[in-house]
Amino acid sequence: MGREEQVEEREVLDSIFPDEITDISETEYRISIKLDLPDDNNNDDETDEPPTLILHVRYPDAYPDEAPILDLSPPQNAAPHPRFSVASDKAQLLRGLEGTIQENMGMAMVFTLVTALKEEAEQLIGERRAVAAQAREEALLAAEREENKKFHGTPVTPETFLRWREGFLREMEEKQRREEEEKLAELKKAKVKEPVRLTGKQLWERGLVGKIDEDDDSIPVEQVDKLKIEA
Structure with a gap:
């Protein structure tokens, strides 16, 4: 009975993914899954082409009473994406399918697995975009705060006022001392003219x-x- 269900599911998948599914053997095939991502106009390093991943499916003899054997790989010559890597994210994505597999045990589940995998990968990229956007926002705010410091003086507190007052008094004392020294020097240089006497x-x-x-x-x-x- 397992084999009959496998053939029936494979025919249904062929009608759903006519251009995305490729047979490897009677019990093994792969499905190309292109992710749908909203435009991110605030991200300059985002590529225009959404990433694609390949889901490899192999039926064990007892499927669907036994979990299918799954694997993930990137398409050949795929351009790297700044927020997603099949090689780095494969383990996390496959672990994310374990709950769906257990919930659908005994039933044809590949279409459900494809849907769950696509949603999980898109959510993963969305979360990374949000983190990057938050980092950019914080960097902009930090730069704005630094720029604003140029237009604002130091807040006046009792401590800062006392420091200013001490410095101001020292400056005034130094100025007065210099002025007194200059006056004394001028007096020393001044000569009293003697009246001229006639013979x-x-x-x-x-x-x-x-x-x-x-x-x-x-x-x-x-x-x-x-x-x-x-x-």
């Missing part, structure tokens, strides 16, 4: 002889000029 000859030449004592050299030039003008 007796110079007094005579200016017509001031007799108006002042020629021996008195204490009268500066400025006062002599004044006397001359008044004369």
Whole structure:
């Protein structure tokens, strides 16, 4: 009876997957499963072509009372996909079919297995896309926070204010010290000019002889000029 059910199932599968199924022997075949993925416009590294995987099915003599023998492989020359690899994901996908196999034991189950496998692989890629999108979002937010720091000052707290005040007072003290040193240096450099004294000859030449004592050299030039003008 097992063989009859196998032949009947194989005929049904041929009508469902006319272009996807290929016989290997009377009890063994493979089905090409192309995944359906929604467009991910936010992902620059996503390939345009959704991935495809090959499900290998071999009937044991007692199938469907015994689980089919399954295997997965990628198509030949398949382009790598950034979110899916048959070689890396095969074990996880096959483990995910174990529950479906147990639920359908005693019944033709290959179509159900193909459906479950396709959904599981698409969900796996969707989860990885979500993780990648979250990572991109967090990176953008982190970059935005760093950029915003350029436009915001340090929040004022009692600790930051005290640090600012101490630095400000030190700066003012240093400025005052420099100003005092500069003033002192200017005073040291300043020279007091001595008044110019006229000789007796110079007094005579200016017509001031007799108006002042020629021996008195204490009268500066400025006062002599004044006397001359008044004369």
